Amino acid sequence: xxxxxxxxxxxxxxxxxxxxxxxxxxxxxxxxxxxxxxxxxxxxxxxxxxxxxxxxxxxxxxxxxxxxxxxxxxxxxxxxxxxxxxxxxxxxxxxxxxxxxxxxxxxxxxxxxxxxxxxxxxxxxxxxxxxxxxxxxxxxxxxxxxxxxxxxxxxxxxxxxxxxxxxxxxxxxxxxxxxxxxxxxxxxxxxxxxxxxxxxxxxxxxxxxxxxxxxxxxxxxxxxxxxxxxxxxxxxxxxxxxxxxxxxxxxxxxxxxxxxxxxxxxxxxxxxxxxxxxxxxxxxxxxxxxxxxxxxxxxxxxxxxxxxxxxxxxxxxxxxxxxxxxxxxxxxxxxxxxxxxxxxxxxxxxxxxxxxxxxxxxxxxxxxxxxxxxxxxxxxxxxxxxxxxxxxxxxxxxxxxxxxxxxxxxxxxxxxxxxxxxxxxxxxxxxx
Amino acid sequence: xxxxxxxxxxxxxxxxxxxxxxxxxxxxxxxxxxxxxxxxxxxxxxxxxxxxxxxxxxxxxxxxxxxxxxxxxxxxxxxxxxxxxxxxxxxxxxxxxxxxxxxxxxxxxxxxxxxxxxxxxxxxxxxxxxxxxxxxxxxxxxxxxxxxxxxxxxxxxxxxxxxxxxxxxxxxxxxxxxxxxxxxxxxxxxxxxxxxxxxxxxxxxxxxxxxxxxxxxxxxxxxxxxxxxxxxxx
Numbered sequence: 001x002x003x004x005x006x007x008x009x010x011x012x013x014x015x016x017x018x019x020x021x022x023x024x025x026x027x028x029x030x031x032x033x034x035x036x037x038x039x040x041x042x043x044x045x046x047x048x049x050x051x052x053x054x055x056x057x058x059x060x061x062x063x064x065x066x067x068x069x070x071x072x073x074x075x076x077x078x079x080x081x082x083x084x085x086x087x088x089x090x091x092x093x094x095x096x097x098x099x100x101x102x103x104x105x106x107x108x109x110x111x112x113x114x115x116x117x118x119x120x121x122x123x124x125x126x127x128x129x130x131x132x133x134x135x136x137x138x139x140x141x142x143x144x145x146x147x148x149x150x151x152x153x154x155x156x157x158x159x160x161x162x163x164x165x166x167x168x169x170x171x172x173x174x175x176x177x178x179x180x181x182x183x184x185x186x187x188x189x190x191x192x193x194x195x196x197x198x199x200x201x202x203x204x205x206x207x208x209x210x211x212x213x214x215x216x217x218x219x220x221x222x223x224x225x226x227x228x229x230x231x232x233x234x235x236x237x238x239x240x241x242x243x244x245x246x247x248x249x250x251x252x253x254x255x256x257x258x259x260x261x262x263x264x265x266x267x268x269x270x271x272x273x274x275x276x277x278x279x280x281x282x283x284x285x286x287x288x289x290x291x292x293x294x295x296x297x298x299x300x301x302x303x304x305x306x307x308x309x310x311x312x313x314x315x316x317x318x319x320x321x322x323x324x325x326x327x328x329x330x331x332x333x334x335x336x337x338x339x340x341x342x343x344x345x346x347x348x349x350x351x352x353x354x355x356x357x358x359x360x361x362x363x364x365x366x367x368x369x370x371x372x373x374x375x376x377x378x379x380x381x382x383x384x385x386x387x388x389x390x391x392x393x394x395x396x397x398x399x400x401x402x403x404x405x406x407x408x409x410x411x412x413x414x415x416x417x418x419x420x421x422x423x424x425x426x427x428x429x430x431x432x
Numbered sequence: 433x434x435x436x437x438x439x440x441x442x443x444x445x446x447x448x449x450x451x452x453x454x455x456x457x458x459x460x461x462x463x464x465x466x467x468x469x470x471x472x473x474x475x476x477x478x479x480x481x482x483x484x485x486x487x488x489x490x491x492x493x494x495x496x497x498x499x500x501x502x503x504x505x506x507x508x509x510x511x512x513x514x515x516x517x518x519x520x521x522x523x524x525x526x527x528x529x530x531x532x533x534x535x536x537x538x539x540x541x542x543x544x545x546x547x548x549x550x551x552x553x554x555x556x557x558x559x560x561x562x563x564x565x566x567x568x569x570x571x572x573x574x575x576x577x578x579x580x581x582x583x584x585x586x587x588x589x590x591x592x593x594x595x596x597x598x599x600x601x602x603x604x605x606x607x608x609x610x611x612x613x614x615x616x617x618x619x620x621x622x623x624x625x626x627x628x629x630x631x632x633x634x635x636x637x638x639x640x641x642x643x644x645x646x647x648x649x650x651x652x653x654x655x656x657x658x659x660x661x662x663x664x665x666x
Contacts, residue, residue: 281539323585323618359581359620363588372619418619 026076033146034073056117066142073149137188144181147174251279271317278310301334301369302327305362308342318353320345326364328425334369336403337423343395344373344419352377352417367425376416396421450573453481453496455489455515456504456535461558465502465535468562475566485509490518497528500569503552505536505543512536516550523551533572535565541586548587549649554578576638577645584618587648606644613640 027038037055041048058065118139190199255276262268298304302324309320330338341360348358352375359374392409396419400407405423449472454462462482470479481496483489486509493501493515501519505512512534516523522530534547534555544555553572556565557580568578579587591606606614609630616626623641627634 285538285540321581321620323581325585325588325618357620361581361585361615361619363615363618374620 024076026073034069034150036069036072036076039076040072052113056113059117134189134192137185137192140181140185140188142185144178144183144185147178147181150174247283251276251283267317270319271314274319275310275314278313298330300327300329301338301362301364304330304334304338305341305360305371308338309345309360312342312345312349316346316349316353318349319357320349320360321357322360322362324362328364328369331426333403333405333423333426336399337369337371337405337421340396340399340407340421341371341373341419343399344421347392347396348373348375348377348417348419351375351380355416364425369423369425371421372418373421374416374418379411379415379417448476448570449478450476450500450569451478451480451496451498452569453483453489453492453498453501454479455483455492455501455507455512457484457507458504459484465565469566469569475562477566477569486511486514486518489515493519493522493530497522498530499528499573501530501532502535502569503532503547505534505538505547512547512552513550516547516552520551531572531575533568533578535560539582541589544583544586545590545648548583548645551649553645554580555583556580557582575642577641579614579617579641579644581618581620584614587644588614588618590648606647610640610644610647613637614644617641 024043025039026035027042037051038048040046041051044051055065055069058068187199190202255272259269259272262272298307305324306322309322312318313320328334341362345358345360352358355376355378359372361370361372361374363370397407397409400421400423403423405421407422408420409417410420411417452469454465456462456465462484466479466482469475469477472478480498481492483492484507486507489501489503489507501515503512503515507515512532516532519530519532523532532547532552534544534552535558536543536547536555537558538544548555553575554568554577556568556578560568560580571578588611591611612630613626616629621629623634623637626637630637
């Protein structure tokens with residue numbers, strides 16, 4: 001039951017193992033009928049068999065047990081015992097093992113005991129022939145309503161758990177069986193009362209009354225269900241709006257505040273705005289995007305490129321325009337290529353950032369992955385870079401060559417720099 | 433994109449004018465664009481009308497017959513695609529054809545490809561600078577296509593993933609050269625630089641780009657639908 005778990009979560013109980021504030025629920029898990037006995041057992045901390053025997057015993061006291069059981073069933077709400085809340089109220093029961101999918105031996109035994117008890121009861125009651133005649137119809141009606149009630153419980157439970165279509169057919173069949181039993185019982189009453197001859201008249205009257213009620217109450221019922229579904233829709237909408245508002249509040253408003261505060265620092269403002277734009281785009285256009293950069297490592301090339309570009313952009317305050325064509329999963333060699341590309345992006349942002357946005361282009365074509373990083377900065381001459389500056393030579397060219405790829409550097413003094421990285425994917429064969 | 437000097441150099445003076453209508457549902461954005469490019473004496477761009485939704489846009493375009501429409505992708509009343517659909521007769525007009533340039537903040541490929549397929553001559557993002565936007569407007573007026581790197585990326589993606597084409601769809605395929613040109617655009621090259629790189633003239637680059645645009649607008653709807661479905665875009 002959600003209420004139980006939230007209560008458990010918000011409880012100030014210092015010992016997390018101790019079940020907090022017990023409240024009586026019927027157990028939906030491993031129950032025989034309505035789960036009353038099981039729920040009571042869990043509540044009282046008694047073995048469930050004891051409770052069942054007490055009910056059975058009371059049953060012989062003029063059916064008091066059955067009455068009590070029925071009252072409990074109607075009044076006490078159904079709880080989910082250990083199905084989707086790991087710490088369930090019902091765990092305290094000695095045989096309250098959590099997932100009792102199949103009826104266990106105790107259940108079968110209890111069922112048999114119940115049947116024997118019922119048979120004995122019926123046999124015992126055979127005292128006045130007048131009362132006897134009402135027994136079977138009453139039992140039929142009782143069994144039918146039990147079936148239908150359980151059906152209602154199951155319908156409620158289905159909302160908590162996914163129910164397959166095959167089970168739904170079973171549920172329908174059970175519901176119909178319940179209705180049929182109740183109908184049989186009522187017919188039995190009439191037959192017993194000796195009014196079988198008037199059965200037709202009674203049925204006609206009953207149908208007339210039912211039709212009248214349906215005519216009177218029908219529109220109200222329809223209106224009510226419509227109102228209910230409309231209200232549900234509104235609630236879902238309100239929830240969605242609240243979620244959007246929460247996101248806007250968390251990220252956008254926050255960023256705008258920071259921008260106001262940093263208004264004198266154009267670089268910082270630009271950085272904040274770009275980071276926010278990127279996050280919001282991710283949130284709006286990626287179906288499963290959370291908007292936040294996940295902490296785990298990217299798994300595909302496109303993700304890796306975008307992540308690297310975003311990090312460089314944030315760190316150096318230079319916009320990077322990323323275009324990715326195609327995508328593929330990252331392997332060892334591509335990871336190396338990504339590291340080289342990242343180094344190239346850092347260089348471009350550091351030395352070529354004044355010329356405008358840095359263009360990053362990645363393409364997967366067949367088995368070849370191509371990445372180009374291009375800036376419009378002053379450019380430089382590779383041969384004139386001193387030998388002790390390892391950035392380009394080692395981190396980019398060297399790394400690509402070690403992993404079996406190629407790196408080309410093109411730089412026109414005054415016309416920007418472009419780094420081209422090419423790598424073959426390792427698909428299934430491992431050649432190194 | 434890098435034609436800042438070109439724009440101010442060759443399009444200066446009153447002999448080169450372009451009449452533009454702005455369609456965008458954000459008044460602030462229209463005002464900003466107006467302030468940025470609407471100084472007619474400097475830029476040669478004359479903003480002759482504005483519209484905030486599809487119906488207004490169609491009315492304004494019909495009444496003023498501008499040369500270029502800056503069209504937002506997301507609009508109340510059906511979006512930019514709806515404006516394009518209802519203005520289709522003006523696009524094909526022999527005299528004073530109306531040309532559309534999509535200007536959007538959207539990052540979604542189906543939005544962008546959608547307006548291009550609808551007949552827009554190009555697509556630029558709203559982060560574009562004023563000078564580049566003016567340049568793009570003039571290029572569109574000339575009948576040229578304006579591809580931002582991002583659009584080139586989308587188009588490459590769209591054509592690349594439709595591999596193993598049936599024979600009768602050969603017309604829709606990109607040639608090797610067109611693919612190369614697109615790739616260079618996606619890498620941030622300007623037309624002039626592409627021409628130099630591929631040893632062809634700027635005119636040839638322009639004709640390749642226009643060919644790509646035509647193929648995109650004519651390209652088999654089925655293919656693009658499949659592409660979009662594969663990416664869970666529709």
